[in-house]
Amino acid sequence: MVKKIRVLVAKPGLDGHDRGAKIVARALRDAGMEVVYTGLHQTAEQIVNTAIQEDVDVVGLSLLSGAHLTLFVDVARLLKEKDIHDVLIVGGGIIPQDDVPTLKKAGIAEVFGPGTPVDEIVSFIKKNVKR
Amino acid sequence: MTDLSARILSGDPRAIARLITLVENESADAIPTMKHIYAHTGRAHVIGVTGVMGSGKSSLIYELAVVYRAEGKKVGIIAIDPTSPFSGGALLGDRIRMMELSTDSGVFIRSMGTRGMMGGLTGALYDAVDILDAAGMDIILIETVGVGQDEVDIVKIADTTLVVLVPGLGDSVQTIKAGLMEIADIFVVNKADTPGVEQTVAELEAMLDLATAQTRAIPIVATSAKQRQGISLLKQRITEHSEFLKQSKQFETRRRQRYEAExxxxxxxxxxxxxxxxxxxxxxxxxxxxxxxxxxxxxxxxxxxxxxxxxx
Structure with missing residues (x-):
């Protein structure tokens, strides 16, 4: 039995900046995880369906456009609607501190802003993965 | 019958996804379900897509899937990317070219790491193919890792193997080397919108002319996944190959080889x-x-x- 943590790194919405997402994807790969990357401009439905087919343990959302209150929340809501409760959701990007409590209430376990050391993200995932 | 078996046979995506995870993890929990569903396998046409990295395998698979979907066929896709021998991690990025399909309930896409397996495949591939087959997929497309000259294991599992080349890979001697060039049921020259495509096709034709003991002429199809050219022709050639296999009894021979390998x-x-x-x-x-x-x-x-x- 060789269990590996599988992570979906997804870019919802319209912004075209995925350097941060790629850095995180690479760091998670180097930490021994299997990382599925979606590429840019994904809808919440695409992200959730991909999370299901890929049977991931973690969904990591990256957004720099400011639409996180809509799009992150949509992903969390869709997962709940499909009765999926064992997937850890984390977010990153340009997220104002004031929005963090709302996101956490919606089911985003943690939000990582610019400058977060990647090791912190790796250890958060390892500690909080739900299965 | 296990609860999971019933869900697999009804095509439930979450059950398919979970069982593939179990076989990937080599969990003993998968075995009873694999035994149950086995009688329902063997119906899907399994197409292996192999070729060097960057030859456009993912985009080609996307375009083929679109054509099969237009006919109402259910399509399973397994996309394999390399696992790091150092960290054990993997970056699975083939889906990027296929995301348009992720909201189509007639398509199931799974990315898999090689997890130490050589030959361009992954250890759980036979099981993953059986699972998608039992779940009712008509067509299963397997994308190997980007291969060199020697990773040819895809022929052990695919009914039809496509070898994808692109213009500009080398001179005509490259085409008569052993290994990858021997396993094609169909050659695909992708990126046909770039210069040099005529020469690559001509060199392949010349190589195929040198072969003497052939039971079947191996077709060459020039495609441009980006410009959606040649895809219908490619699909037609795949169908012809499938009919050839059945008429020539090679289908049975190949399937026996696959079951032995498994x-x-x-x-x-x-x-x-x-x-x-x-x-x-x-x-x-x-x-x-x-x-x-x-x-x-x-x-x-x-x-x-x-x-x-x-x-x-």
Missing amino acids: LVEIIKKRLLAFIFDEATLRDTVDRCITQISNKQLDPYSAADEILGRILK
Whole structure:
């Protein structure tokens, strides 16, 4: 039995900046995880369906456009609607501190802003993965 | 029948996804379900897509899937990317080219790491194909890792193997080398919108002319996945190959080879687990390795000793 943590790194919405997402994807790969990357401009439905087919343990959302209150929340809501409760959701990007409590209430376990050391993200995932 | 088996047979995506995870993790929990669903496998046409990295395999698979979907066929896709031999992690990025399909309920896409398997495939591939097959997929497309000249294991599992080339890979001698160039049922020259495509097709034709003992002319199809050219023709060639297999009885021969490869794989895995995990043997194995390190024993004699203990 060789269990590996599988992570979906997804870019919802319209912004075209995925350097941060790629850095995180690479760091998670180097930490021994299997990382599925979606590429840019994904809808919440695409992200959730991909999370299901890929049977991931973690969904990591990256957004720099400011639409996180809509799009992150949509992903969390869709997962709940499909009765999926064992997937850890984390977010990153340009997220104002004031929005963090709302996101956490919606089911985003943690939000990582610019400058977060990647090791912190790796250890958060390892500690909080739900299965 | 297990609850999971029933859900697989009804095509439930979450059940398919979960069972693939279990076989990837080599979990014993998968085995009862694999046994149950096995009678429902063998119906799907399995298409292997292999070729060098960057040749456009993912985009080509996306375009083929779109064409099959237009006919109402259900499509399963398995996309394999390399696992790092250093960290054990993997970046699975083939889906990027296929995301438009992720909201189509008639398509199931799964990305898999090689997890140490050589030959361009992954250890759980036979199981993953059986699962998608039992779940009712009509067409299963397998994307190998980007291969060199020698990763040809895809032929052990695919009914039809596409070798994807692009213009500008080298001179005509490259095309008569062994390995990858021998396994194509259909050659695809992708990126036909770039210069040099005529020359690549001509060199392939010249290579195929040199072959003497052929039962079937191997078609060459020039495609541009980006510009959606040649895809319908490629699909037609795949259908023709499938009909050829059935008429020539080669279908049965190939399937027998696949089942043998699958059986050997399962036996190998279990035998290795038995030798290296079994508590009673572990001591002997450890002592042999110590003696090998000290050059008191050679690996052949050690293998004789260990196998002798098992077969006793």
